[in-house]
């Protein structure tokens with residue numbers, strides 16, 4: 001398929017997402033199944049067009065004065081992929097699978113020298129108005145840059161698994177993908193996102209991954225795992241372990257010494273952890289599937305409790321841009337209530353002098369600073385460990401920057417740390 005045919009396919013997929021309220025990945029898969037002639041390169045290019053369009057839906061929509069699928073795709077290929085209205089006209093004329101020819105109105109909009117002239121700040125930041133208002137309160141004048149940071153193509157981040165390998169060996173093993181070290185995690189490797197129709201490398205079929213030398217994990221997730229402060233020999237409860245992304249990182253930080261109890265209230269989410277633990281060579285994790293008394297013996301005994309809370313996932317909007325436009329204030333309120341309940345539950349497992357790490361992959365203040373503050377108000381037996389001290393201890397001298405929030409938490413964002421958005425606050429229980 002050539003670019004015009006791929007554009008036509010992307011328009012069809014975006015229309016499918018909109019009209020059937022389908023998840024993006026599902027709509028792309030359905031298109032692939034119905035169009036088996038398309039190769040892997042075509043599918044990747046169509047996916048890129050769809051995701052690029054959704055990430056900047058509001059600003060592309062403003063520039064085209066329409067958020068219709070066709071308008072988004074045209075705007076993406078001109079403003080992000082470097083085509084011109086003239087080059088498109090020629091390409092369309094030569095391709096029977098092309099979308100309809102550009103109208104004079106479309107050509108005019110695609111040729112505008114200042115496509116966002118007069119646009120409100122929330123359009124420039126590519127955020128829904130109500131989210132923009134929240135970020136403006138929490139981030140001050142940086143909120144527009146931070147919003148724009150959530151619109152870029154994300155890299156593929158990896159973590160060298162120190163239980164089986166080290167970063168230098170992994171770099172060598174994956175050299176054909178040209179990985180870069182860091183930029184933030186000491187065990188991190190990064191495969192940059194390419195332009196236009198670039199494909200994300202499939203590292204899951206690589207020997208290094210199959211042997212457990214390396215994990216796919218955003219560097220924000222790696223960094224917050226480090227900031228939990230776990231030490232070899234400790235007793236740790238990972239209360240919302242899910243598929244175990246942080247559990248594996250915590251086990252590596254502990255050098256397989258001590259004990260991690262990995263729990264999740266959802267058996268299905270927890271299920272992949274067993275295979276992942278095996279592949280990564282983790283020996284200090286006990287999985288505790290959900291059951292009424294599953295954690296009773298751990299009350300008051302944990303050196304560390306990690307709450308990687310269910311959240312809106314706003315920090316991952318680069319990867320799941322559709323979620324940005326679908327989130328409602330009611331859904332946010334539900335997540336906040338859930339988080340509050342989980343934090344209160346988590347507190348009882350922390351032994352005197354132990355600590356509780358509260359993590360979200362969100363940039364929204366209600367789920368982060370406000371939640372942390374409310375926890376401290378309800379639990380005078382805990383105090384916050386100031387974030388800048390934690391950061392300095394972990395990264396002092398490395399030049400890595402983060403945002404420190406008023407209540408003592410740490411916020412990572414694409415614009416500041418070059419990672420997905422994550423928040424962590426560490427609380428310490430009095431002796």
Ligand SMILES: C[S@@+](CC[C@H](N)C(=O)[O-])C[C@H]1O[C@@H](n2cnc3c(N)ncnc32)[C@H](O)[C@@H]1O
Pocket residue numbers: 239240241242243244245246247263264265266269308309310311342
């Ligand atoms: C952000 S995800 C965890 C991701 C995981 N820690 C990782 O790093 O891959 C949040 C998890 O919290 C779980 N969860 C929701 N409510 C819970 C509760 N009351 N107790 C324990 N886990 C809960 C969800 O099932 C979900 O797997």
